[in-house]
Amino acid sequence: MISKDKSIDIKTVNYIADLARIALSQEEAEILSHQLKEILDFIDRLKEINIEDMPATTHILEVKNVLREDILRPSISSAKVLDMAPLKKDNFFVVPKIIE
Amino acid sequence: MELNKLTAHQLLGLLKEGVIKSSDVILALKERIDVIDSQINAYVRKNEKIELSYVQNGPLQGLPVAVKDNICTLDLNTECCSKILEGFKPPYDATVISKLKSQGAYIFPLKTNMDEFAFGSSCENSCFGPAHNPWNLEYVCGGSSGGSAAAVAADEAIFALGTDTGGSIRQPASFCGVVGLKPTYGRVSRYGLIAFASSLDVIGPITKDVYDSALILSIISGYDPYDSTCVNLSVPDFTQNLSKDIKGIKIALPKEYFIEGLDKDVEQNIKEAIEVLKKLGASFTEVSLPHTKYAVATYYIIATAEASSNLARFDGVQYGLRINSFEGDSSLLQMYKTTRAKGFGEEAKRRIILGTFALAHGYYEAYYLRAQKVRTLIKKDFEEVFKEFDCILTPTSPTAAFKIGEKIREPLKMYLSDIFTISANLAGIPAISVPCGFTKKGLPVGLQFLAGYFREDMLLQVAYNYEQNTIWHKMKPKI
Amino acid sequence: MEYDVVIGLETHVQLKTKTKAFCSCSTEFGQVPNTSICPVCLGLPGSLPVLNKLALEFAVKTALALNCRIQRYFRFDRKNYFYPDLPKNYQISQYDLPVALQGFLEIEPQEGVRKCIEIKRIHLEEDAGKLIHTEGYSLIDFNRAGIPLLEIVSEPQINSPEEAYEYLLSLKEILRYLEVSDCDMEKGSLRCDANISLKKRDHFQLGAKIELKNMNSFKAVKDALAYEIERQSKLLDKGRILTQETRLWDAKEVRTVSMRTKESAPDYRYFPEPDLLPFVLEDSYIEKIKESLPELPYYKKHRFIETYGLSFNEARFIVSEKKLADYFELCVNLFPFPKIIYNWIVGPLMGELNERKISIEDINILPQDFVCLIKDVESDKINSLKAKEVLKKILDTAKSYAEVIKEESVIMISDSNILKGVVQKVLDENPKSVSDYKSGKTNALMFLVGQVMKKTQNNADPKIVQKLLKELLDGSV
Incomplete structure (x- = not known):
């Protein structure tokens, strides 16, 4: 869980890195904690602005309803893709056992 | 005649007349690369085989194009200069590549160097080592499309494709003294561009002059059924009205861009450029883009948040690097964490973590949502100005190129070097950087024009008029 | 102690489009692993999604049939989590602006017992690939990745395992009437998760919500819920306090086992999908789909009871599949004796079809011929024993009634x-x-x-x- 005071301490860095599935050494976490703190302090200037009632911009374009017809197109070569796989078996991609 | 020094339109003339063959051009480039690229490092995977006998009909007549390492090329490694994509050969071409091929371009098999996943402003974050500035090898060439800009500047390429998420075409173009065009978001298909920040990314040309930019833009633009965000709009021939004069054109000078921290030499060059344009009949008025100071902060939230999600797919399952674990524990979770820890460089990890943070439960409203709202304000600032003005003029970057290693340990300082280019991406508007002189140290300075949505014609016309009345685009580095 | 049971169901149905939700790969079931794939559904770097028009139409159709409010403006979001069956490690789904909200589904388990269960929301998303777990490692097949899914979430207004069963049955009937999904749980084209909480009778406080997963049939849903009611009431009787968690149904062992607790609930980091633009639906578009809706089973059932004098159970059976109801009605139009026709359909015809494992959709006896056969029996032109023989022959050979009668030289000897x-x-x-x-x-x-x-x-x-x-x-x- 993220700490309440919203600063990006080492615990938070580790929690976030875990969400992002990136292993960090203790040293890396410390450096990141400092750097991210500096960046977030800078980003905090956004809090000066009154953004109430302001719509969020998700897309710059005013285009909408982009659709395609339900028409089949040939798939790409299965072999080509599987050849790149770090590990494969028959026609499957293979990953290590899943332990949650 | 050194063919590699010519522009695309000059070469097309010669090819048409039958004076030269495209293989002559490719050979000239190959020789140039063999001689100097070990110093510049504009290209990566230099061992890829160059096809000398390439013959292709079509308007581009076999002219070679250098492609940034984040644009997918069929069966040709595309690795974003990241270890994690080692060996990735896309089973498909990006739409821009298909378009260029169909027009007869030769896709140069050596891809251009870049900051890993386009994360950077100096081309130092590449797993293949930095690309160097052809004007001074101790200096950065800018980023993230640094390899593309350096290759064009050093005559190792005729023209190149770059990508621009926060200035990644324009800033290296300005650092290397070439022309870099960032089209309107939605003008050019993103299909096949390995995404950094999906709502900001655009592909554009890096060229030796404005005419070439217009030429290439005309080819790569246009509707693509594979990209929902690519607009179905007819594409003009952008080379058509370039030479139309700019008498009476109204140019805005945003006061927020002429501030403390702006390098004196840069400022001097910009002032001189304004004088040139005035003489050509353009009028200048100071305006305000009041939310400019929030652009960098807004950008680094939105861009990293989108990036954290876009880069989640690099996990060692289907392609690229896979490291099972540090200590022999072979669980899936360990594989993910180790692969990503080893596969991503420092800056990539920093941005993924920042972006993940901005989206995390309890932070989304405070960071991501807020940034999207501020983005609306930044967009509105521009819309207001373009109601009255034809374009905006600013420096491309507050400084000329900095030294390699100078900012690499200070991420925030590095981020701030994008201060003048980021807003165009947040607003989605087109922008171009053209060379406008040199600092006392002999490093190029870039001039940026911005225009309203889909007004690349306006940008190119103003930029062309300026360029044709100056000598900067003809200057070559001594290397 | 007595407990009230509160159940909500979350159903995922695969839409019966030819191609996937965001790319043009086939959705066909049972293909060679990793052959129905492309850069988009593999989530290869650089690929981008474009929404299937028919998937959207199916979603709107379903929402209308379930009496939902169609959102005039909706969009897609990314649900971020790492799992090897998810090629991009995020799923394109919908979060705060789904296709439809606030609908209802009427169930009628017995004559005169009706209940309205509200639908909270319906949203479109993409399916994940399939994992096959083996010793020490897992195999991934991405053929299924990207197939359009509709998630239909009920309000927690279901009060017994039987009601849950009935809800699923009615939902399946409707979706099959609309021809938007096969709803075949065996092939995974319908999947269902449940959440259940118990409340002491006459108390206001609702107990902890337990989420149930891994139920592979309607019966499994019913059994898992029944098991949970018993498990939870026993714990509550002992004065235990339950905590929110997700549990997996183990059909073999007939029990549920804990999968994760609330503390380990994932943080999905939803945010608007930047690769897809928003959708704004016009009234005319919705109207057009509305007009194309078939008569739905609930209404058809009551019409059949009233118009044809069928009993509740007869009508319920005959409307359970649209093709069956249509066949029945075509026959009745040719020979207006619904009871006789009903008996012939349910008896000999269904018997033969079941034996041949043919569904009513693939039947090869025309209603005209079937009715002739019934008429001839009724008018003593042929005895019913012979009639059944003729029916078999028609089904086996796809010949017409007249042909078979001639070939078999059917005559009634009554001299x-x-x-x-x-x-x-x-x-x-x-x-x-x-x-x-x-x-x-x-x-x-x-x-x-x-x-x-x-x-x-x-x-x-x-x-x-x-x-x-x-x-x-x-x-x-």
Whole structure:
């Protein structure tokens, strides 16, 4: 869980890195904690602005309803893709056992 | 005649007349690369085989194009200069590549160097080592499309494709003294561009002059059924009205861009450029883009948040690097964490973590949502100005190129070097950087024009008029 | 102690489009692993999604059939989590602006027992690939990745496992009527998760919400819920306090096991999908889809009861599949005796179809021919035994009724003079049965009728045969 005071301490860095599935050494976490703190302090200037009632911009374009017809197109070569796989078996991609 | 020094339109003339063959051009480039690229490092995977006998009909007549390492090329490694994509050969071409091929371009098999996943402003974050500035090898060439800009500047390429998420075409173009065009978001298909920040990314040309930019833009633009965000709009021939004069054109000078921290030499060059344009009949008025100071902060939230999600797919399952674990524990979770820890460089990890943070439960409203709202304000600032003005003029970057290693340990300082280019991406508007002189140290300075949505014609016309009345685009580095 | 049960269901159905949600790969089931794939559904770097028009239409259709409010403005979001069956490690889904909100589904488990269960939301998303777990590692097949899914979430207004079962049955009927999904749980085209909480009767406080996953049939849903009610009430009886968690149903062991607790609930980091633009639906678009909706099973059932005089259960059965109801109605239009037709469909016809494992959709006897057959039986032109033979023949050969009748030279022999001889012969050959009959074993009569029918290749009129047999047997007392 993220700490309440919203600063990006080492615990938070580790929690976030875990969400992002990136292993960090203790040293890396410390450096990141400092750097991210500096960046977030800078980003905090956004809090000066009154953004109430302001719509969020998700897309710059005013285009909408982009659709395609339900028409089949040939798939790409299965072999080509599987050849790149770090590990494969028959026609499957293979990953290590899943332990949650 | 050194063919590699010519522009695309000059070469097309010669090819048409039958004076030269495209293989002559490719050979000239190959020789140039063999001689100097070990110093510049504009290209990566230099061992890829160059096809000398390439013959292709079509308007581009076999002219070679250098492609940034984040644009997918069929069966040709595309690795974003990241270890994690080692060996990735896309089973498909990006739409821009298909378009260029169909027009007869030769896709140069050596891809251009870049900051890993386009994360950077100096081309130092590449797993293949930095690309160097052809004007001074101790200096950065800018980023993230640094390899593309350096290759064009050093005559190792005729023209190149770059990508621009926060200035990644324009800033290296300005650092290397070439022309870099960032089209309107939605003008050019993103299909096949390995995404950094999906709502900001655009592909554009890096060229030796404005005419070439217009030429290439005309080819790569246009509707693509594979990209929902690519607009179905007819594409003009952008080379058509370039030479139309700019008498009476109204140019805005945003006061927020002429501030403390702006390098004196840069400022001097910009002032001189304004004088040139005035003489050509353009009028200048100071305006305000009041939310400019929030652009960098807004950008680094939105861009990293989108990036954290876009880069989640690099996990060692289907392609690229896979490291099972540090200590022999072979669980899936360990594989993910180790692969990503080893596969991503420092800056990539920093941005993924920042972006993940901005989206995390309890932070989304405070960071991501807020940034999207501020983005609306930044967009509105521009819309207001373009109601009255034809374009905006600013420096491309507050400084000329900095030294390699100078900012690499200070991420925030590095981020701030994008201060003048980021807003165009947040607003989605087109922008171009053209060379406008040199600092006392002999490093190029870039001039940026911005225009309203889909007004690349306006940008190119103003930029062309300026360029044709100056000598900067003809200057070559001594290397 | 007495507990009230509160259940909500989250159903995922695969839409029956030809191609996937965001790319043009086939959705066909059972293909060679990793062959129905492309850069988009593999999430290869650089690929981008474009929404399938038909998937959207199916979503709107379903939402309208479930009485939902269609959102005029909706969009897609990314649900971020790492899992090897998820090629991009995020799923394109919908979060705060789904296709539709606030609908309801009416269930009627028995005559006169009706209940309205509200639908909270319906949203479109993409399916994940399939994982096959083996010793030490897992295999991934991405053929399924990107197939359009509709998630239909009910309000927690279901109060028993039976109601949950009924809800799923009604939902399946509707989706099959709309032809938007096969709803085949075995093929995974319908999947269902449940959440359940118990509340002490006369108390306001609702207990902890337990989420149930891994139920592979409607029956499994019912069984898992029943198991949970028992498990939770036992714990509550002992004064235990339950905490929110997700549990997996183990059909083999008939129990649920904990998968994760609330503390380890994932943080999905939803945010608007930047690769897809928003959707704004026009009234005319929605109107057009509304007009294309078929009569839905609930209404059809009541119309059949009223118009055709079917009983509740008869109507319920006949409307369970649209093609079946249509077939029935076509027949009734040709021969307005619904009860007779119903009996013929449910009896001989369904029997034959089940034996051949043919669904009503693939039936090859025209309603006209089926009705002719029934009519001929009703007017004594053919006996029902022979009629069933003819029916079999038609189903096997796909020939018309007239052809089969001709080939089989079907004639009804009702001439007593002709039959008398045969009857006498049968009596002579079966002295045991004759004596059985005479000693009061009336069953023997039916055996003797059967023997006569056999000798006449089922062409004899069984009523006459019976009459003759009786006459001869009783006369010889």
